[in-house]
Amino acid sequence: MTSKTKEWTVIDFIGRVSRDPAWLEESYQIVKDRVERLNNSLHAFITVFSHPIRLKDCLRRPLAGAPVAVKDIMHVEGHPTTAGSKILKNYVAEKSAEVVERLLAAGGAVNGKTNLHEFAFGVTNKNPHYGDCINPWKRDRVSGGSSGGSAVAVATGMALAALGTDTAGSIRIPASLCGVYGFKPSYETISREGVLPLSWSLDHVGYLGNSVRDLALLTFLTARKPAFRDLRGFKAFRAARLKGLKVGVPKNYFLDFVEEDVRRNFEKTLDLLSGEGASLLDVVFPRPDLFRDCRHIIVHSEAAAFHLKMFRERHRDYGEDVRARLAEGLAIPASSYITALRSRKALIREFRSLFKNVDIIAVPTTVVTAPRLDASTVEVAGVELDVRSALLRNTEFFNVVGAPALAMPNGFSRDGLPTSIQLVSDIGTDWRLLSVGARLETLLSPSVSPWMKATTQDIRF
Amino acid sequence: MALFTDDEELLGLAGKALERIRKMTENLLEFVGFEEPLEVGGGG
Numbered sequence: 001m002t003s004k005t006k007e008w009t010v011i012d013f014i015g016r017v018s019r020d021p022a023w024l025e026e027s028y029q030i031v032k033d034r035v036e037r038l039n040n041s042l043h044a045f046i047t048v049f050s051h052p053i054r055l056k057d058c059l060r061r062p063l064a065g066a067p068v069a070v071k072d073i074m075h076v077e078g079h080p081t082t083a084g085s086k087i088l089k090n091y092v093a094e095k096s097a098e099v100v101e102r103l104l105a106a107g108g109a110v111n112g113k114t115n116l117h118e119f120a121f122g123v124t125n126k127n128p129h130y131g132d133c134i135n136p137w138k139r140d141r142v143s144g145g146s147s148g149g150s151a152v153a154v155a156t157g158m159a160l161a162a163l164g165t166d167t168a169g170s171i172r173i174p175a176s177l178c179g180v181y182g183f184k185p186s187y188e189t190i191s192r193e194g195v196l197p198l199s200w201s202l203d204h205v206g207y208l209g210n211s212v213r214d215l216a217l218l219t220f221l222t223a224r225k226p227a228f229r230d231l232r233g234f235k236a237f238r239a240a241r242l243k244g245l246k247v248g249v250p251k252n253y254f255l256d257f258v259e260e261d262v263r264r265n266f267e268k269t270l271d272l273l274s275g276e277g278a279s280l281l282d283v284v285f286p287r288p289d290l291f292r293d294c295r296h297i298i299v300h301s302e303a304a305a306f307h308l309k310m311f312r313e314r315h316r317d318y319g320e321d322v323r324a325r326l327a328e329g330l331a332i333p334a335s336s337y338i339t340a341l342r343s344r345k346a347l348i349r350e351f352r353s354l355f356k357n358v359d360i361i362a363v364p365t366t367v368v369t370a371p372r373l374d375a376s377t378v379e380v381a382g383v384e385l386d387v388r389s390a391l392l393r394n395t396e397f398f399n400v401v402g403a404p405a406l407a408m409p410n411g412f413s414r415d416g417l418p419t420s421i422q423l424v425s426d427i428g429t430d431w432r433l434l435s436v437g438a439r440l441e442t443l444l445s446p447s448v449s450p451w452m453k454a455t456t457q458d459i460r461f
Numbered sequence: 462m463a464l465f466t467d468d469e470e471l472l473g474l475a476g477k478a479l480e481r482i483r484k485m486t487e488n489l490l491e492f493v494g495f496e497e498p499l500e501v502g503g504g505g
Contacts (some may be wrong), residue, residue: 021489076474171464213479287492289488290488290492293485293486293488293489294489295488296485297482297485308465312465312466315466315468315471321488323471323474327470327471327474327475327478328474328475328477328478328482330465330466330471330475331475331476331478331479332482332483335486336485336486338499339486339490339493340485340486340489341500342491342493342497342498343492343493343497344499344500345498345500346492346493346497348492355494453503459486
């Protein structure tokens with residue numbers, strides 16, 4: 001890996017394979033060796049395929065056989081979809097999810113199904129059935145979730161990129177805690193067909209990877225929305241000039257409780273943007289508490305509805321935390337749920353009004369670095385927050401509104417844990433956001449994860 | 462309470478959450494306009 005780090009982005013991998021087709025099988029062997037060596041301790045994968053699933057002619061397709069992992073809540077035909085649960089341990093998918101079919105058709109190769117918080121209903125990725133997903137930077141820390149296995153697989157080179165889902169932050173939170181890039185596109189940009197739901201209204205499918213360009217390419221190739229699949233859009237995608245860009249920095253809520261090192265790196269990143277000619281403008285987020293309440297009621301209600309039959313029959317087979325959340329969902333009156341849905345439309349209008357004055361909004365992705373596995377609370381700025389609330393604090397809003405959000409690693413804490421900045425733009429302006437991210441990426445680091453960059457020797461645990 | 466269960470553990474868990482849900486709903490009710498329609502479906 002050490003001398004081949006550069007090939008660990010999808011785009012560089014494609015270039016390498018075009019010059020040297022033998023690299024395809026060689027890379028699979030490297031990935032396989034890594035999985036064999038690391039997975040028992042990190043629990044990134046629930047199912048590992050002995051050889052990646054791909055089309056025979058993948059070398060002639062855009063992704064050229066690049067190995068991509070799939071969160072184990074999406075179907076891959078003929079293989080288990082456990083959703084990280086005991087209940088679906090033996091469930092075998094009859095048909096692949098639409099996004100998986102698109103990924104294979106684009107020349108991707110699927111090398112396994114990644115660990116997740118049970119049924120994607122949690123943000124630590126502590127999993128009582130398949131093992132807690134472990135943060136590769138410090139083994140006593142959570143990976144974050146619910147797409148924790150995908151983040152760990154990408155961070156450690158067990159895949160070049162990975163599919164994830166995000167209902168309140170489940171792509172961006174593990175991306176932040178594990179030092180990789182994560183992109184939640186606008187709602188329904190990527191199909192949810194063949195993906196087990198947590199919350200139909202708020203679930204988003206997206207990618208984790210080692211560069212913004214990889215995330216842009218993968219989203220372009222597998223999106224369902226015609227607007228996103230417009231080749232002109234992708235061809236026009238390039239690192240944006242930041243001169244004149246108006247960056248909104250919330251004056252309320254998002255920065256109220258932030259770990260010192262996270263804040264320092266966030267401010268340094270703002271300085272980089274400013275140094276490139278971007279303007280930093282204060283914005284005030286309207287009623288952030290309402291976004292949180294709205295998200296909570298919708299997710300819990302819809303999750304309870306999806307799980308109703310399984311939960312009544314087998315609630316003792318769910319993990320303790322998910323069982324409690326589903327029980328709460330069962331108790332929510334329909335009138336509360338409908339009130340939340342009605343409120344959401346108004347909240348979306350308020351959110352969109354922010355973009356009359358700014359192009360993007362920047363906030364720390366998570367207000368803390370990776371919490372300890374045994375922690376139930378974290379202390380931030382002298383205030384004790386429960387881990388779940390702390391991790392969701394800066395991400396959940398953007399599921400309520402369905403806006404694109406990009407998590408980018410932007411440095412480390414003094415004790416060596418990754419920090420991350422989140423860029424958000426208006427609904428449907430995904431290309432704009434990715435273009436800004438692509439430019440910022442070049443200012444922050446080369447287009448590989450900082451974990452890769454920091455690794456001068458192969459991984460040792 | 463629309464719980465679909467008689468299990469005491471689940472009833473207990475749900476009961477603990479009710480006050481929180483009530484407060485959240487009241488917050489949203491104060492905010493949402495009288496004539497705000499219901500539109501189902503996700504995102505913006």
